[in-house]
Amino acid sequence: MQNITRSAFRPVRIVVAVCTVVMGLSWGGTAWAATPEVPAPPETLLGSAQDVKIAVLAFRGKPSAMKKWQPMADYLSQRIDGYRFSIVPLSLDEMHQAVNSESVDFILTNPGNYVEHEATFGVTRLATLKPRTHSITDSLGATIFTRNEDNGINTIADLKGKQFMAIRENAFGGFQVAWREMRAQGLDPFKDLASLVFVGFPQDKVVEAVLSGDVDAGTSRAGVLENLAQNGKIDLSKVRILNPRNEPDFPFALSTRLYPEWPFAQLKHTPEQLSQKVVIALLSMAPDDPAAVAGGYAGWTVPLDYQSVHELFKDLNIGPYGQPVKIKWSDLVEQYWHWGLFAGVLMAIAMLWVVRVEHLVAKRTGELSRANAELETQISERKRAEEIASRRQNELAHVSRVNTMGELTASLAHEINQPLSAIANYATGSVRRLSLNAISPTDLRDVMETIAAEAERAGEVIRRVRNLVRKSEVSLGRLDLNAIVRETIDISRAEAERQHIELHGRLDRTAPTVIADKVQIEQVLLNLIGNAMEALHDSPQVPRTITITTHTTDRAPHDAPDALGDVVCAVHDNGVGIPDDTGENLFEAFYSTKPDGMGMGLSISRSIIEASGGRMWIETNTGPVRTSIFKFSLPRTPPPSSSRTPT
Amino acid sequence: MTHNQAPGTPAAADKTIFVVDDDQAVRESLRWLISSVGLKVETYASAQDFLDDYSPDRPGCVLVDVRMPAMNGLELQKHLAEKPHCLPVIMVTGHGDVQMAVRAMKDGAFDFIEKPYNDQILLDLVQKAVRECDRRRTEVIGHREIQDLIDTLTPRERQVMDMIVEGNTNKQIAHALTISDKTVEAHRAKVMEKLEAPSLADLIRKSLTLHGPNPPR
Numbered sequence: 065m066q067n068i069t070r071s072a073f074r075p076v077r078i079v080v081a082v083c084t085v086v087m088g089l090s091w092g093g094t095a096w097a098a099t100p101e102v103p104a105p106p107e108t109l110l111g112s113a114q115d116v117k118i119a120v121l122a123f124r125g126k127p128s129a130m131k132k133w134q135p136m137a138d139y140l141s142q143r144i145d146g147y148r149f150s151i152v153p154l155s156l157d158e159m160h161q162a163v164n165s166e167s168v169d170f171i172l173t174n175p176g177n178y179v180e181h182e183a184t185f186g187v188t189r190l191a192t193l194k195p196r197t198h199s200i201t202d203s204l205g206a207t208i209f210t211r212n213e214d215n216g217i218n219t220i221a222d223l224k225g226k227q228f229m230a231i232r233e234n235a236f237g238g239f240q241v242a243w244r245e246m247r248a249q250g251l252d253p254f255k256d257l258a259s260l261v262f263v264g265f266p267q268d269k270v271v272e273a274v275l276s277g278d279v280d281a282g283t284s285r286a287g288v289l290e291n292l293a294q295n296g297k298i299d300l301s302k303v304r305i306l307n308p309r310n311e312p313d314f315p316f317a318l319s320t321r322l323y324p325e326w327p328f329a330q331l332k333h334t335p336e337q338l339s340q341k342v343v344i345a346l347l348s349m350a351p352d353d354p355a356a357v358a359g360g361y362a363g364w365t366v367p368l369d370y371q372s373v374h375e376l377f378k379d380l381n382i383g384p385y386g387q388p389v390k391i392k393w394s395d396l397v398e399q400y401w402h403w404g405l406f407a408g409v410l411m412a413i414a415m416l417w418v419v420r421v422e423h424l425v426a427k428r429t430g431e432l433s434r435a436n437a438e439l440e441t442q443i444s445e446r447k448r449a450e451e452i453a454s455r456r457q458n459e460l461a462h463v464s465r466v467n468t469m470g471e472l473t474a475s476l477a478h479e480i481n482q483p484l485s486a487i488a489n490y491a492t493g494s495v496r497r498l499s500l501n502a503i504s505p506t507d508l509r510d511v512m513e514t515i516a517a518e519a520e521r522a523g524e525v526i527r528r529v530r531n532l533v534r535k536s537e538v539s540l541g542r543l544d545l546n547a548i549v550r551e552t553i554d555i556s557r558a559e560a561e562r563q564h565i566e567l568h569g570r571l572d573r574t575a576p577t578v579i580a581d582k583v584q585i586e587q588v589l590l591n592l593i594g595n596a597m598e599a600l601h602d603s604p605q606v607p608r609t610i611t612i613t614t615h616t617t618d619r620a621p622h623d624a625p626d627a628l629g630d631v632v633c634a635v636h637d638n639g640v641g642i643p644d645d646t647g648e649n650l651f652e653a654f655y656s657t658k659p660d661g662m663g664m665g666l667s668i669s670r671s672i673i674e675a676s677g678g679r680m681w682i683e684t685n686t687g688p689v690r691t692s693i694f695k696f697s698l699p700r701t702p703p704p705s706s707s708r709t710p711t
Numbered sequence: 712m713t714h715n716q717a718p719g720t721p722a723a724a725d726k727t728i729f730v731v732d733d734d735q736a737v738r739e740s741l742r743w744l745i746s747s748v749g750l751k752v753e754t755y756a757s758a759q760d761f762l763d764d765y766s767p768d769r770p771g772c773v774l775v776d777v778r779m780p781a782m783n784g785l786e787l788q789k790h791l792a793e794k795p796h797c798l799p800v801i802m803v804t805g806h807g808d809v810q811m812a813v814r815a816m817k818d819g820a821f822d823f824i825e826k827p828y829n830d831q832i833l834l835d836l837v838q839k840a841v842r843e844c845d846r847r848r849t850e851v852i853g854h855r856e857i858q859d860l861i862d863t864l865t866p867r868e869r870q871v872m873d874m875i876v877e878g879n880t881n882k883q884i885a886h887a888l889t890i891s892d893k894t895v896e897a898h899r900a901k902v903m904e905k906l907e908a909p910s911l912a913d914l915i916r917k918s919l920t921l922h923g924p925n926p927p928r
Contacts, residue, residue: 484827485827486736486740489830490743493744493745494747502747511743518736
């Protein structure tokens with residue numbers, strides 16, 4: 065296949081090859097395979113004529129088409145130097161294929177087919193066939209006819225429920241033109257007819273079938289009937305024309321509108337120069353030219369307006385305006401492969417992009433959730449740190465109070481130890497001398513006096529410390545013991561939780577106020593709670609609990625007629641109780657059951673309580689589990705009312 | 712209470728107990744108590760007073776209260792450690808002042824005693840410290856005497872002595888110093904004579920007293 069399309073096609077093939085590699089897909093491969101494989105371009109054959117192919121719609125068979133159109137090709141070859149024109153007779157499908165693959169340079173086809181190619185492939189008409197029989201420009205129409213007998217078919221509408229015949233569904237003059245008129249009359253040939261038979265070329269068959277009564281009616285291109293009659297094959301009086309139309313100067317019976325005749329068209333790739341030469345040659349073809357005579361036409365005229373054909377297609381929703389032509393998948397692929405390729409590549413890119421976006425989203429989501437988890441961890445760590453900090457603070461508060469007491473007791477111990485040591489030294493030294501008779505009564509008296517003075521000094525120290533403590537008792541006042549207990553529980557809560565100890569308060573809401581120093585009572589309570597916690601430290605009890613209760617006692621009336629009841633506070637724990645033999649020793653200074661105990665806590669606590677006019681003691685609960693309860697009482701505030709008012 | 716410590720016990724006769732306490736009643740009462748067993752007592756109101764007055768020649772022991780204004784017992788102990796002395800220090804601490812006691816012991820205190828103390832325990836401790844003082848003095852004097860003897864050796868004799876103490880035979884020494892066996896024997900006899908050592912064992916003891924098990928070569 066050597067023709068001028070080769071050079072124009074090459075770049076496309078390269079693209080195709082590249083894309084084939086890129087896509088790795090085989091769809092549309094058949095279309096490419098159909099492209100010419102001869103590599104030698106025509107330009108290299110210097111001196112010899114270039115081949116030009118004219119595709120012709122061979123509706124009556126290929127030999128017939130060759131016979132009809134070959135003279136035109138010869139005519140063109142003769143008139144145009146350097147080119148050899150040849151006719152390629154094709155069916156409608158082949159025509160489509162040839163145009164799509166650009167394997168021909170010109171086409172000659174019916175108006176309907178042309179319009180489709182014009183819309184689909186951008187073919188351009190160069191000239192329109194001039195009919196021999198008449199001179200009007202639009203000269204293509206159809207006849208719808210029935211047998212001329214009383215069969216009740218007088219209009220197109222009467223065809224409803226009748227048998228109808230045409231040559232082919234996609235024949236322009238042979239069916240589509242008539243179809244438009246039927247539709248205009250409200251008849252859908254595919255629904256309303258009893259049967260619709262496409263019998264195929266030649267059109268004579270339709271005429272024969274109608275006249276023989278095989279079908280009720282049919283359609284053929286205008287002029288067919290007259291032609292047959294002229295040849296003596298039929299009698300026109302036996303035929304009745306439906307929807308007859310009268311067009312001036314139109315020599316044939318007509319049922320439809322008229323459309324332009326067949327066009328001669330160039331393809332997109334056809335060189336403009338060649339097209340010009342072809343147009344000039346065609347337009348100058350004389351009616352008596354052998355080519356015109358052989359083709360049964362009068363020559364060629366300027367290209368007509370094919371708008372009416374477009375309108376027909378629009379009306380029928382076919383051709384470029386619908387899907388009446390059964391388009392094969394392979395044709396579509398063939399026709400739109402580059403778009404498909406583009407779409408495929410686009411989709412691939414889109415998919416890659418989507419995958420990337422998904423990946424990024426997943427990654428970012430992961431990062432976010434990681435960040436979130438981290439944040440949560442940080443928050444919980446921070447919370448824990450804050451908890452620890454507040455616990456530390458409370459511990460510190462506790463420790464500093466205890467330390468203050470500890471410092472005080474340590475210096476108190478030193479202060480008292482000095483005179484006590486001196487007394488002991490003087491006393492024991494004197495005893496040693498006496499046993500050795502190594503001391504005079506005068507010396508002994510002096511030493512005794514010194515001892516007495518030192519004893520006095522010790523007493524002075526104690527007085528001084530008491531004064532010191534008294535000075536710090538700035539706020540002896542009315543106190544709500546319950547409030548102090550609650551406050552102390554709050555202070556100790558964190559430490560209790562750390563040691564997994566439950567801290568409860570069971571308070572007597574009706575308890576009256578007491579007179580004491582708030583800080584001192586807090587110190588006493590903290591000391592008792594601290595002791596209880598230590599008692600629970602190694603306790604197997606679950607849960608470990610410390611309960612602080614308050615209640616009011618009534619003193620016996622005979623004790624003192626105007627005596628007031630005490631408010632008693634008790635600290636219970638469910639740890640192991642204190643052994644009996646320890647008992648009261650606990651309240652002695654420097655007595656401690658703890659390895660690192662100062663032995664001052666309870667001693668000072670008791671001092672504080674007693675200084676406030678109360679008492680402090682231990683009770684032992686001898687139930688199934690032996691537990692110890694530390695209690696202290698404080699005298700209630702005298703009622704403000706004057707109960708002693710003389711009556 | 713036992714009274715087995717008679718005043719004027721020979722071991723204690725020339726010893727002085729240095730009492731350092733900021734509390735006058737305490738230090739005077741300690742003088743009363745300690746002097747009851749025949750020990751000489753000197754009292755000081757501050758650590759600085761004691762240091763100013765102190766002479767290394769006077770044997771005895773120091774009884775010092777750990778808690779004092781200005782310089783406390785621990786600081787006094789440190790000052791004493793810097794001087795050539797042999798006085799054992801007994802630290803008197805308050806009740807439960809365990810940290811102070813531990814630090815005192817680490818710093819080289821002879822012992823510590825907690826207030827309030829039993830008089831017998833205090834006096835026993837003081838006697839023990841005085842004996843320790845004796846022991847230390849003897850040691851120092853012994854060292855000095857041996858050193859004086861060793862200083863009379865000629866360099867060659869010193870060399871020979873060191874090698875004897877290391878356990879070398881006469882032959883080995885002769886070989887090492889490239890001298891004759893007879894010469895080594897002569898040096899050896901001279902070393903024994905100068906160090907007043909009747910036996911080899913005595914020679915080694917005297918040498919080790921000064922230099923420990925590894926005499927310098």
